[in-house]
Amino acid sequence: xxxxxxLSAVHSPRAGTPLLRRSSYGRWAPRDDGDIxxxxxxxxxxxxxxxxxxxxxxxxxxxxxxxxxxxxQVATLLLKLPDPPAEDGAAPDALQKRLLARELVASGLxxxxxxxxxxxxxTGTAPNPGWFATKPNGAVPPGANTRSGEPFQGxxxx
Numbered sequence: 001x002x003x004x005x006x007l008s009a010v011h012s013p014r015a016g017t018p019l020l021r022r023s024s025y026g027r028w029a030p031r032d033d034g035d036i037x038x039x040x041x042x043x044x045x046x047x048x049x050x051x052x053x054x055x056x057x058x059x060x061x062x063x064x065x066x067x068x069x070x071x072x073q074v075a076t077l078l079l080k081l082p083d084p085p086a087e088d089g090a091a092p093d094a095l096q097k098r099l100l101a102r103e104l105v106a107s108g109l110x111x112x113x114x115x116x117x118x119x120x121x122x123t124g125t126a127p128n129p130g131w132f133a134t135k136p137n138g139a140v141p142p143g144a145n146t147r148s149g150e151p152f153q154g155x156x157x158x
Contacts (some may be wrong), residue, residue, distance in 0.1 A: 013060055013072070013076040013079075015040060015043075015079075015081040015084060016039070016040070016043040016084035017036065017039040017040060017043065018031065019031060019036060019053075019057055019060075019079075020057060020060065020061055020064070027065060028060075028061035028062075028064045028065055029058075029061050030054060030057035030058055030060075030061060031057075033050050033051050033054065036050045036053075037049060037050045040109070043084050043085070044082075044084065044085065044100060044104060044109075045085070045092070045097070045100075046100075046101060046104055046110050047110075048104065048109040048110055049109065049110075049111060050109060052108040052109070053079055053081075053108070053109070056075055056078060056079045057079075059071075059075040060072050060075045060076055060079075063075060079107070080106065080107040080108075081107060081109075082100060082103035082104060082107060085100065
């Protein structure tokens with residue numbers, strides 16, 4: 001477990017900030033994505049999207065509800081949250097920032113291309129949910145052939 005990822009029956013998992021909250025009835029639940037995202041973005045120094053960690057946080061909350069500490073610990077590790085930068089006040093150098101960015105991309109928190117999903121929508125249907133779909137609103141790239149079965153008529157920048 002990373003240095004700020006300590007987990008006990010009393011405390012929720014942390015990555016420099018609490019990831020779960022406990023209700024007045026003692027029930028565990030993931031904190032709001034926006035709150036976690038803002039705090040982790042400030043901590044790591046990159047704009048982060050924590051929505052991809054929602055299910056994992058829910059698994060941790062359920063495990064804590066069931067007093068299954070081992071499952072909660074394993075689920076916390078599976079979030080793959082990188083160690084937060086050192087809090088010694090020193091600004092990270094370019095190499096440290098690049099390495100941290102790589103870890104954040106690998107964890108799914110930092111998108112390598114901010115508008116990748118909008119630019120490359122998926123069909124989400126069988127046989128391959130990763131196949132590209134048409135863009136919403138009928139967006140067609142310049143020079144694209146919109147009539148099936150006909151050869152491309154645009155210019156070839158070669």
